[in-house]
Amino acid sequence: MTSKTIFPALEIPETLAAGPGPGNTDARVLAAFANAGLADHMQADVLRGMVECKQMLRAVWGTENVHTYGVGGTGFSGLDCMLNAILPGDTVVAFANGTFSGIDCLTIRMKAASRADLAASPLDPKPANVTVVTVPHGQSVGAEVIDKALADKKPKWAFMAHWETGSGRINDIRAFSDACLKHGALGLVDAVSSLGIEDFAIDDYPGVVGWASCPQKGVLCLPLTYAPVSFSDRYIAEVKASGCPSYVHHPILEARHWGIIDGKDAAAGAYHRTHSGYAVAAFHEALRITLQHGRAQKARDYAFHEHALREAVAAMGCTVTSNMTSLVVLNLPAALAGREKELVQNCRARGFGIWPTLSEPVQVRIGILNQLSQTAITEIVSRFAAAMAELGANVDMVAIQDQLNRYYQTALAAE
């Protein structure tokens, strides 16, 4: 080994995370992470913390599902655990309307594929037993499309993303749940982007038996911690009866460390894998913050501030095509069309982390995760306006500031 193999200490600058995720992590969460003592994964406070997290997560998600806990890793780790109930040969109808539901559909095709399907196309299998219904980017998955596909195919499983972050669209979870009940399908939902943002309760959607979310969006616990999942007794019965070809991401086995054993809450967890006291402390604090804010209030705050951002970019001549409340997805004015990536690169080079879409068509995505204040929204708007002006757009910053001030003043006066 030569000295060339030792690099200088890695320094990562502070940026304004104004994209679809991750959001800037709350200082309280980072403090909880850093202040945790070195305790092992079977130490009493770590185990108690996991049990408390499980209980807080049930409150955040509005559910009595016993199997509600965190899967170590990112959003796709929780999704992998949930989708592990799908076995080779199972029939599935899955809806895709953007980047992430598209990736979820790939996971589903991989899990439902036979050996022959995999051998025919190892990285992109297309088993005949999986039907992917593609809804165009920029549109929501709606009641008619859902009902028709489930009525036609009568699949064992149905899948949809709740909020598709790739295109910024909210899909019709009520219609999905109802159609699953009507046509006898077991509903699975990617709630990565909606948990901790929208005011919804899992138990109001009985057609959906499995939910998976992530640590870095609405839950705001990036120090890589836990992807929340929740499974109904119906889902667990299916896994109990049919099995699951994974130890780590097994929906029943992974629950043990959270004190969910034999379908019931146990006093403390049993070993499944080496959980980190740091991660547990951070996740615990993130859930406390969400509950202190209140699910309904947090949802109102997102809607209120997203509206301010939406109006400001519209005043700059952009066209918004999204309807999520944590994210604005827009087309630039005609004069700047085709320069989306350049604009995003300029912003990112200055520590202003906005994003392009990751699949076609190219659009700009600006998010407000954990940026719920007039100051934060004004900062995002000013930085975006400056980047547009730099590319030659005619942006009247004074008028836009006035409009923002008026919006916030009117809201304050109404209180």
Ligand SMILES: *Cc1c(COP(=O)(O)O)cnc(C)c1O
């Ligand atoms: C962000 C996102 C994912 C992926 O989450 P990771 O944390 O990157 O694994 C999946 N689905 C949706 C809807 C998302 O928004």
